[in-house]
Amino acid sequence: DELYCRLYRTHIPTSPVQKALLAAGSGVAALLDPYRHDMVAVLGETTGELALRRLRDRMRGDPEGYQILQYVPSGEGGGAVPDPAVRPVWGEVGGGIPDPAVQYIPSGERERPRIRVSTLDLERLGTMPDGSFGREYLRFLDENGVTPDSRADVKFVDDEELAFVIQRYREVHDLMHTLLGMPTNMLGEVVVKWFEAVQTGLPMCILGAVLGPLRLSARRLQLLTATLIPWALRNGMNAHCLLNVYYEQRWEQSLESLREELGIEPPPQL
């Protein structure tokens, strides 16, 4: 009967058979048409349970990650279905960076930050100095013509916390691009996938990392294997877990210092 208990707004409960079929079907669909992001998302959700648990445990073990994960259930009328789309309560405090000393979380709201156009203040990011993380992120969005709203909703993860973890992973993906200095073309995406595969261990990332290069030209493939993959692997292993970073509190930090803090080498020139 648990099978039919919806755990979050976009949740679709599925049986093990359905998950297996979804994994196989979405895998084939994603291979046939890599631009079907919804199929890549489904593949990630149906194959990632083990990796997500490990990731969640890593987040719990890290103070910043723990803060991101924190959920305060609603005071009265408890039992409401948690909505990952609820905006975080912290907002404009002083220069935009909330004061961790003033952690007021009224009941019904929680940390669990979401990166969306509605929760990001893109204009404010634009006013930040060049070289700051926020400014460079905005530059990345503009140069590559992407928006933070393009991520699919989580549907097939049968645990509410793990669903948030994978949603956070999806939303942090663009920030990873910024930190790694990789564009959103096929080559850049493959490099980020290698990095993510090491960092998260998600089967979908591993598959993407291994199969992605098949679609690259010989010249790019050579560049990939000679410099980019070793760089991505090295950084993936040595860097701080990128899901344990509360990015929303870091916009004004300089990109260079953030990279240094997280243990990311400056990207090789493409």
Add this chain to the structure above:
Amino acid sequence: MPSSSRKGAPKDPEAADLFFKEDPVELFSDLHEIGHGSFGAVYFVSKCIRTVYKVFENVAQKYDVMNDAMSLGIHRLWKDALMHLMSPTPGTLLLDVAGGTGDISFRFLDYIRSRQDREARRDTLSRQSASWQEITEAYQPGQSDTQGGVQAVVCDINKEMLKVGRQRAADRGYGTGLSWVVGNAEELPFDNDKFDFYTIAFGIRNVTHIDQALQEAHRVLKPGGRFLCLEFSRVSNPLLSRVYDAYSFQLIPVLGEVIAGDWKSYQYLVESIRRFPDQEEFKAMIEDAGFFKVQFHNLTGGVVSIHSGFKL
């Protein structure tokens, strides 16, 4: 058939597990209860037309691909069987309700055309000494139009489905002979006693008030006209039934998600099939609407059934 409300525990708890227990308040608005369904499940739907319409809007584009995937192509055989049972003659007028993408109407036109060809060939063969006039006439492309060129009217509540159907008709060269009308099966925009055949293939289970649709069917048919319904029905064989249920509930929503990116519409589809009355119940409903000589023919072990009746 009066809608009998059956609240409370489902009759068959095991079968009840198959049902979508999501709070319907979130899916639909303005709820009231509809009764039938041998599972006795509680399912509140009002303004079902609007909700069903939304489901089909999503599926219209991928409808044909999904049909092939879900039935492994067998739906084509089912529709062929319907046409053979109908065996229409040239000069008859068909109303194909919920006929969105045109499958039945195309088969109707093909059947009549091939029949006309056969007759024409027989005529020319039998004539030993024909005048040039007669030979020329015999070689005319078979038309036999009635109603100013229209042989089949496709009626559907959903404009998107009709658009897809019209495009398919253009692609396959069924220019003349087809008319496309938006309409509701419970309230058809046609006069009484107009059609020789009324078909509804895989559409009647989506109608909120099936009895009204049957009455409308009776109204628009000419005396002597035939009602034909191709619809999913009850599988009586217990082994086949279990395989069928497993296939439906496990695979079909997955196919919907992978091919059409739409799990929920196909979950709805599988559930609507289970809610529909079985062969005998539906036969009784057709008789109640005033049809005579009502029969049903099971196909594929009862997975689908063709119900037929005559207006006298």
